[in-house]
Amino acid sequence: xxxxxxxxxxxxxGFALExxxxxxxxxxxxxLRLKDFHLMxxxxxxxxxxxxxxxxxxxxxxxxxxxxxIKISYSGVIIGGAILGIxxxxxxxxxxxxxxxxxxxxxxxxxxxxxxxxxxxxxxLVFGIIKDSFLFNKMGGAISLVETNPLKYEALINNVSALFxxxxxxxxxxxxxxxxxxxxxx
Amino acid sequence: xxKNGIQIIMPLRIFLYFCAFQNNKTxxxxxxxxxxxxxxLLGIVFLTAIWMVKPIGVSTQFVIVDGIVxxxxxxxxxxxxxxxxxEYSSTNAYLNKNNGKYASGIANPVNYGFIFVxxxxxxxxxxxxxxxxxxxxxxxxxPKVWRDKFGENHNKRLxxxxxAGFLVLFGARLAGGCTSGHMMSGMMQTSVSGYLFATGVxxxxxxxxxxxxxxxK
Numbered sequence: 001x002x003x004x005x006x007x008x009x010x011x012x013x014g015f016a017l018e019x020x021x022x023x024x025x026x027x028x029x030x031x032l033r034l035k036d037f038h039l040m041x042x043x044x045x046x047x048x049x050x051x052x053x054x055x056x057x058x059x060x061x062x063x064x065x066x067x068x069x070i071k072i073s074y075s076g077v078i079i080g081g082a083i084l085g086i087x088x089x090x091x092x093x094x095x096x097x098x099x100x101x102x103x104x105x106x107x108x109x110x111x112x113x114x115x116x117x118x119x120x121x122x123x124x125l126v127f128g129i130i131k132d133s134f135l136f137n138k139m140g141g142a143i144s145l146v147e148t149n150p151l152k153y154e155a156l157i158n159n160v161s162a163l164f165x166x167x168x169x170x171x172x173x174x175x176x177x178x179x180x181x182x183x184x185x186x
Numbered sequence: 187x188x189k190n191g192i193q194i195i196m197p198l199r200i201f202l203y204f205c206a207f208q209n210n211k212t213x214x215x216x217x218x219x220x221x222x223x224x225x226x227l228l229g230i231v232f233l234t235a236i237w238m239v240k241p242i243g244v245s246t247q248f249v250i251v252d253g254i255v256x257x258x259x260x261x262x263x264x265x266x267x268x269x270x271x272x273e274y275s276s277t278n279a280y281l282n283k284n285n286g287k288y289a290s291g292i293a294n295p296v297n298y299g300f301i302f303v304x305x306x307x308x309x310x311x312x313x314x315x316x317x318x319x320x321x322x323x324x325x326x327x328x329p330k331v332w333r334d335k336f337g338e339n340h341n342k343r344l345x346x347x348x349x350a351g352f353l354v355l356f357g358a359r360l361a362g363g364c365t366s367g368h369m370m371s372g373m374m375q376t377s378v379s380g381y382l383f384a385t386g387v388x389x390x391x392x393x394x395x396x397x398x399x400x401x402x403k
Contacts, residue, residue: 005239006301013231013242013302014309019317020224023310026329032388032395033331038221043370045225050233051374063237071362071372071379080361081368081386084354088387089395091350092329094365095358096244098351099303103310106326108347113248115351120248121256122352123359128279135360145376156378166376177225182218 014100020046023101025092025108032089037180044180048173055146055166068148076135145169232370239298241375243367245358246288247303253281253292264289280359335399361386 020042021027030036057063071077088094093101093112101109130136140154146162147155157165235242257263265275272285274293281288291297314321324333328343336342358364361383363372369387372380 002239002298003296003301006298007305007308009231009235009239009242010302010305011309011312013228013235014306014311015313016224016227016231016309017306018310018313020228021220022224022228024321024329026325026331029329029331029395029399032391033399034392034396041221042224042228045222046228046232047370047373049225049229051376053229053233054236054374057233057237067236067240068375069241069371070375070377071368073377073379073382074362077361077368077379077382078386080357080359081383082357082390083360084357084364085387085390086394087350087353087357088365089391090398091347091354092331093347093350094354095248096306096364096366099244099306100310100313103307104314105311105321108327108329108343111344112347112351112354115348116248116355117252117351119352119355119357120245120359121252123356124249124252124278124280127283127359131279139382140378143378145378148375169376177221182221 013096014103017097017100018104023093023097023104023106023109025101025106028092028094028097029089038182041177041180041182044173045177048170048177051173052167052170055163055170058148059161059163065149068153070142070144070148070153072142073139074135075137075139077139079135228370232374236371236374241367241371242302243299243363243371244303244306245355245364245367246291247300248355249280249288249359250291250295250300253288254295257292264293266293331399334401 017023020039022039022042027036027039031039054063058065058068084094091098091108091112093109095116098109098112098116102113142152143154143156145156146160146165147153147158148162155162232242253263262277264281265277267273267275272290274286274289276282276286276289276292281292291300324338327340328336328338332343354364361368362379363383365387368377368380368383372383
């Protein structure tokens with residue numbers, strides 16, 4: 001059953017990313033060059049829309065709060081993000097979109113994946129050396145802005161309804177998506 | 187006055203967007219709205235995934251593929267500890283992390299996370315078949331923005347893309363997630379880590395993209 005779900009959801013995710021043009025490196029690079037906001041609008045709207053429904057449905061107990069999974073905040077999150085950003089800008093792919101783009105027949109995506117597999121091996125080899133370094137200094141641990149799963153995670157904002165705060169954030173994201181200028185056909 | 191104006195205009199505008207979205211004849215409006223279609227589609231997938239299983243993540247599976255290949259050459263990489271906790275362990279410190287979570291994924295690759303990522307290839311393939319506008323042959327190696335700057339030399343593109351892939355996955359593993367897991371899944375749950383990650387990514391990606399692809403005078 002879980003395997004069937006994996007096939008259906010994975011296919012849907014790949015389909016959605018390709019339809020949204022997120023697997024087109026031209027769109028990614030021109031977004032990062034601040035020339036074409038199409039993908040920025042897609043991403044902001046997707047985050048806002050899914051977040052609003054997520055908090056709405058979980059406040060009605062339709063979504064199991066056990067499904068929330070808040071990752072730990074530590075200094076390596078920012079530094080790792082910055083390293084990823086370099087490759088993201090030059091290649092125009094992130095891990096997910098490279099896989100989808102390879103499925104859509106892009107050859108540079110295949111090379112990107114090979115580079116990625118080597119990068120992941122390199123990380124596996126150095127992890128033992130860096131695991132006690134400043135890179136893993138905690139910055140609050142597994143923490144979210146609003147209360148998600150009180151048994152597992154801490155929240156920064158405690159005394160206000162999670163749906164209210166998350167809802168405002170979500171609506172702001174969607175509004176920015178609406179008002180950013182549309183993309184040109186490149 | 188201004189407040190009232192916005193209150194009236196915004197729902198109207200959203201309503202108009204949805205009308206145009208459903209009416210396929212207005213192709214001019216449709217072009218404008220492709221971002222909304224993409225955003226809705228992606229948002230629904232992210233929501234469905236967390237509702238039915240767990241938040242979407244991708245970059246971990248690169249480690250699993252590496253581990254599966256590594257295991258072919260080194261039988262000692264993953265140990266199966268019968269009736270013991272943790273059930274799987276590894277000689278590699280990273281694969282051994284979190285009670286051998288990755289070691290277990292490598293030993294049993296037919297699991298949700300791995301099949302999900304493999305299925306994304308199928309999704310990309312199907313979408314490209316369904317799209318009326320086919321990807322041009324030369325775009326399949328170097329995107330236009332690359333050709334405008336560096337010409338048709340595809341080898342250069344492939345070398346740079348390889349290095350880019352290396353940096354992206356190394357960075358993603360250090361950060362503990364990528365654009366899907368940290369940025370999209372993280373920020374939708376209001377995870378602080380998602381915001382930290384996004385800050386790090388755009389702090390380098392935006393200036394580097396602007397400088398690296400600056401058109402020649």
